[in-house]
Amino acid sequence: MEALRSMLFQCVEMLQMAPSLLLGECFSSLGRTGGRQELSLKRDGCVYHGIIQHELNHALGFYHEQTRSDRDQYVTINWEYIDPTTYHNFQKQITNNLDTPYDYSSVMHYGRYAFTTQYGKETITPIPDSRVEIGQRMGLSRTDIQRINKLYGYCE
Numbered sequence: 001m002e003a004l005r006s007m008l009f010q011c012v013e014m015l016q017m018a019p020s021l022l023l024g025e026c027f028s029s030l031g032r033t034g035g036r037q038e039l040s041l042k043r044d045g046c047v048y049h050g051i052i053q054h055e056l057n058h059a060l061g062f063y064h065e066q067t068r069s070d071r072d073q074y075v076t077i078n079w080e081y082i083d084p085t086t087y088h089n090f091q092k093q094i095t096n097n098l099d100t101p102y103d104y105s106s107v108m109h110y111g112r113y114a115f116t117t118q119y120g121k122e123t124i125t126p127i128p129d130s131r132v133e134i135g136q137r138m139g140l141s142r143t144d145i146q147r148i149n150k151l152y153g154y155c156e
């Protein structure tokens with residue numbers, strides 16, 4: 001947590017909760033909701049570095065990378081393999097991309113088989129090079145960090 005904390009700035013204060021409060025699913029509400037904001041990380045399954053950072057990034061206001069406004073230049077969404085009840089996860093958003101490039105290595109990018117209805121069928125295919133790696137959960141990418149700094153590095 002300390003390493004992550006040092007990458008952030010005075011505008012974003014992270015309060016550590018008692019481990020006993022770390023129950024429920026992995027979730028976070030999107031963006032500034034005002035005051036304190038709860039981030040839930042279930043003990044088993046969510047408390048891996050990258051998943052924590054993924055949820056934290058939602059709390060900081062970031063959407064999934066593959067829903068970026070300009071995503072159609074970088075990925076193809078294969079709607080035919082996506083369960084219609086999960087379409088919202090792939091719907092394009094009007095995003096402020098903060099003058100940063102589309103980032104396949106973002107911790108906010110889904111993997112290529114996310115929500116697939118057919119085993120082995122990709123729901124997200126990078127273009128033009130379909131072999132590019134997507135969906136890592138090792139931790140924040142350089143661009144993820146750059147965006148947080150751009151959005152929060154300057155306080156009113």
Ligand SMILES: [Zn+2]
Pocket residue numbers: 054058064
């Ligand atoms: Zn997410």
